[in-house]
Amino acid sequence: MIPIEEMMIPIFIGILIALAIAINLTNNHLTDVFLLSGFSLLAAFCYVLYQAPDVSLAEVAVGSAILPLIVIISISKHRSFVVLNLLPQNCTMELEALTLLQEFCDRYRLQLVLVSDLALDDVEFKVFRKRNIDLIIESHEYDICTFTGVTTSLMMNRLESRIQSYDHFEMKEIKEGEFIV
């Protein structure tokens, strides 16, 4: 007779395969970290079924506690926050949006770098011509200011939860690799 552990092993490896496919299909790094933590926990259960409890203990400690911590710390280490400012000058909305962004950057210890449209001829901008831009603020309609950012960034989730309390700001998300202009 086949023991029940041997029957359960292929089922759990099947769940591991499903989680691995899910890690490859998501677009958000934060979701990836949680899925990876669950992946390690299920793998540790598989090791118990393979009669290796000591390896399972090591995997629980390292794989589902320490590694997600390291990954989250390293994702949040990406510090500078480049904002392309396309708002019309000297409007009241610009001041409000910039104050919000400055507060946001101070809270998460980011370095706010503002790039405006006029600075395209600037000397500094010619040196760093291919600058990667994290966020674009612009206004297509009267009284509504649009924040455009990439979905894979952790900062966008935080900024989105911050923006929701304002009614004339709105958040627009694009995927990594898409182009706006």
Next chain:
Amino acid sequence: MKLSLLLIFLLFCIGFYGLCVGKTVIKSVFNLIIAQTALLLLFFQLAYTPNASPPILDHGTTGLWVDPYPQALMITTIVIGASITSLALMFSIKIYHHYGTLTWKKFMHKD
């Protein structure tokens, strides 16, 4: 037995494929962890004997134990895998500060 081996091979293939075609550096690092887990499972599958107890003294009365040697090797693999992952993530921070992006396609085309 053979089904488990096949599924482990499939898991390794998913990890290797994601390592090659992953969009960002961090996603490639995650797929490296997946491939490593598949390797561990392969070693355990090869050392597995049915109706055996864990390799702890005076645990079972059958006297049939799983081979403890691959398990000792695999603990080493887990620790080394964790250090490799943290090293790769440190390189990803360096890449981000140098190129300003973590997407493979973007910084492969820059100088």
